[in-house]
Amino acid sequence: MGSLHPNLVDHYYPHKVGDEELPPLSMAEAHEPNKDSLDAGALFVLKSKGSWIHCGYHLTTSIVGPPVLGLTYALASLGWIGGVGFLTIAAMVTFYSYNLISLVLEHQAHKGRRLLRFRDMADEIMGLGWGNYFVGPMQFIVCYGCVIASILLGAQCMKTIYLLSTPNGSMKLYEFVIILGAFTAVLAQIPSFHSLRHINLLSLILCLAYNTCATAAAVYIGKSNKGPPKDYSVQGNFANQIFNAFNAMAIIATAYGNGMIPEIQATIAPPVKGKMFKGLCLCYSVVIFTFFCVSISGYYAFGNQAAGTLLSNFYNNGEPLVPKWFLYMINTLTFIQVSAVGLVYLQPTNEIMERTFADPKKGEFSIRNVVPRFIFRSLSAAVATLITAMLPFFGDINGVIGAFGFIPLDFVVPVIFYNLTFRPTKKNPIFWVNTFIAILFSIVAAISAVAAVRQISLDAGTYRLFANV
Template sequence: MSSFCVESAGGANPKFDDDGRQKRSGTMVTAAAHIITSVIGSGVLSLAWAVAQLGWLAATVCLVIFSLVTLFTSHLLSDCYRNPVTGKRNYSYMDVVNSNLGGLQIQLSGIAQYGLLFGITIGYTIITATSIAAIKCGSKEVCHTSENWFMVIYGIIQIVLSQIPNFHNLTSLSLIAAAMSFAYSFIGIALSLTKINQGDGHIVRSLTGIPVGWRGLRSEDKVWRILSGMGDIAFAFAFSPLLTNIQDTLKSSPPENKVMKKATSLAIFVTTFFYMMCGLIGYAAFGNDAPGNLLTGFSSFKPFWIVDFANICIIVHLVGAYQVFSQPIYAFVESWSSRKWPKSDFITREYSIMNGKICFNLFRLIWRTSFVILTTVLAMIFPFFNDFVGLLGSIIFWPMTVYFPVEMYIAQKKIPRFSGAWNRLQMLSLFCLIVSLLAAAGSIHGLIISVKKFEPFHTTS
């Protein structure tokens, strides 16, 4: 069993890297697994609903554009991992912004990054409880069961897993979680193809999505739904805040930026393929009646154990994904606390058990446990997964995925203001800002509607 202890520098010790930290062992495969774990989340199952709102053409165009923009800006971000002058590593997204831009933008990037990650952990708690409830209900047409206890169980599991010190110890968990994301995505696609093959003359599909007048749909509602669908797609690609932390797990040779570019290219290609398959095939299977969660549309499918297995895969995946999204928050708070109180044994001292095979820290134990409890309680109070996280995704996509990578690349390469390259990069940034604002407006509208119906701690499926 490998040690979970966080070791300290020791000169030229081969156990440590050039910065005195534990030797990094990450590769393109492990980095891609981390990215896929964070990208192919439960949100992939809502894409059929998004396609229903936008229609075949617009949804396909949106998926392709968001993936290409994310791929381009991710490559820009990977070049910012090391300071071009000193060669010093940047361990987090905020460190990259500090190294290349500085000033107020450091605080703004921190608020955007950690706000998104915090919101996603709440959303994952909600969707995991929903999947557990779906398994409990089985094929019952009417089933009302409280999800609160399921959220508590999920929270207890995360309290235990949160004691894993850092990203470097998450490789196995990420590989398992990535495999689960593939499994339930494949099942969703397979069930959709089966439904298409069975044929149903009542399924209505359209090039432009659900038409005005369909079951009383008004023109303004159609617009809001289109914007909300764009928000869902934007959220599906809002993973840039994690990329620097993932790049920091890579071995120093070959150069981290080259390996990271290959990893992001592979991961984005794979995830976009699955997004297209789940979204377009899911819409083909259900048409205008596409559900918010693709798997909930198969409640009458037999044998039902296949749907149960898909929900189990979602649960296992989100157990790992929660850690991928929460570890940067843990690292930020613990790093700041160590700098603030370097002589405090409560914060810095590591205790070993099982002959040093496992180490724990009192501050890490209390702080991370408190964080998980907070996210669990908030999930129980505000169970609005789609609107809440969709809003976060649409707001954060532009600054974290586009604005900061573009501005840091311009600063690092010293691109002249108003030059051709500068103008093209700024036009890309402006376009993405407009799209993000429109998507945020749709999510806010949906959130307002949800709030009107909500009762705290009364979440049921």
């Protein structure tokens, strides 16, 4: 026991869960966690020191990010009833599924084993291999895709600010991507997930601010008739409408997606019981306000002419539809907030690299651990920057990430985990509710994946590496 690092004691040897004492571990059990004590990813990145309110900050930053500004585009493909309806369904299902994951994690902690990662949950509940070959790769793609989307939207905001001040400026989008990528590489050196709590509090405030500004701007444009003629019909023939609708569902799923609930819950100091639910309530109070205000006001103002991001609609033939000072403000707020979003979604990647390359027997800030941390986190940010500069197409990226990652990970997997863990009987309504959700959203994921790939193929003629969009 003496060889365990103090930060890992609560991960594997919780003295209490809630008010109930846990039985002591046998010598055989004690040996197995001792191997886990060599896990530098848990030791350095997933420190369990936060409160439920810190958890709320992390959750809000991970959900209220760049995809929010694409919700208007999604509504344009679904119409009023379909768009608002699926927006509401997705909110209820994700809140429910995130709470189920939390209950499963609390149950495992109650048994004496606190799981810290999504892939740990998969291996524990579904068997060895599911974490490394299914859930783990899916989570990595989802989270890294969100880093790319964050860098892209932040760079687009920087470019907008630049062109407002220098209308004939010659700087290209990829140059702003490089600048923001370098900034991300610097911030990526912040050592642990818990260390981001103050940044994520600022992010929560900023997301409320820029989404309120975006809503106000959309309402102003809608009432002033400066925007395009209002047309709320769903465009295209029947086949196009169906494919576009499923692509829109994938975009909405991306907006609500998280993909890292276990890693966020891992930052909570034990006992964890009930804390994640409080964090979710804080998060979803912000989510409901921002998502519905932005999407409804944007669709009201621009109808089926809504662009991939709402901010792109604030111009008509290059001329701003709102005062320039307002555009300066909203783009600055957005740029700062999405920088925080990128940092949050880098954490699973950071944890993997720390687990692989760091030495837990050395100090967190020893030369042995600081050097590989700096190298590999910088390299991770550099690769994301390169991909962003090469493929700057935000709307289509949203659809792909949602279809292949967020829908399976956040809508399907949680209800399966719950049913396998608690094994509700077929007489229990929860069993059938969970089964229905799993089947329904598996179908939605499959069709949305086809729709997202189809949309990319249709837009392929407009794609160009390092495009200045």
